[in-house]
Amino acid sequence: MIKYKLFCRNCNLKFDSWFASSNEYERLKKKKLLSCHKCNSIKVEKTIMAPQLINKSNADEKVSIEKYNKVKKTIMGYQKFIKENFKFVGENFAYEARSIHYNSKKKSKGIYGSASKKDLKELKEEGIDAQMIPWIDENEN
Numbered sequence: 001m002i003k004y005k006l007f008c009r010n011c012n013l014k015f016d017s018w019f020a021s022s023n024e025y026e027r028l029k030k031k032k033l034l035s036c037h038k039c040n041s042i043k044v045e046k047t048i049m050a051p052q053l054i055n056k057s058n059a060d061e062k063v064s065i066e067k068y069n070k071v072k073k074t075i076m077g078y079q080k081f082i083k084e085n086f087k088f089v090g091e092n093f094a095y096e097a098r099s100i101h102y103n104s105k106k107k108s109k110g111i112y113g114s115a116s117k118k119d120l121k122e123l124k125e126e127g128i129d130a131q132m133i134p135w136i137d138e139n140e141n
């Protein structure tokens with residue numbers, strides 16, 4: 001299938017039309033079977049070929065990659081801030097969070113690390129505030 005943009009010399013309408021092949025377009029044109037959608041004039045001509053289906057999906061894909069990169073950049077920005085200002089506790093997050101919470105004398109800057117959803121739920125029930133943020137492994141590319 002091939003898509004042409006057609007132009008009507010009579011009423012100036014531009015419209016898209018599908019053909020099985022470029023030969024089919026020529027055949028229909030010769031037989032005067034091509035007519036304007038609006039005024040039925042046969043003074044219809046092919047303008048530029050518009051293989052839009054392929055280009056469109058490529059464009060969509062490009063947009064989503066750009067969006068993803070933008071979001072990724074934002075997350076990386078958060079990560080940089082957290083790494084500079086928070087202490088990394090890895091898998092011990094729930095333990096460390098509790099020890100800070102229950103030992104008020106213990107002075108500590110914020111911590112970050114990994115915790116399960118169950119951990120987070122339990123911490124929340126104990127009144128310990130923890131935020132979950134998306135995390136990108138920098139080695140992933």
Ligand SMILES: [Zn+2]
Nearest residue numbers: 008011036039
């Ligand atoms: Zn027309």
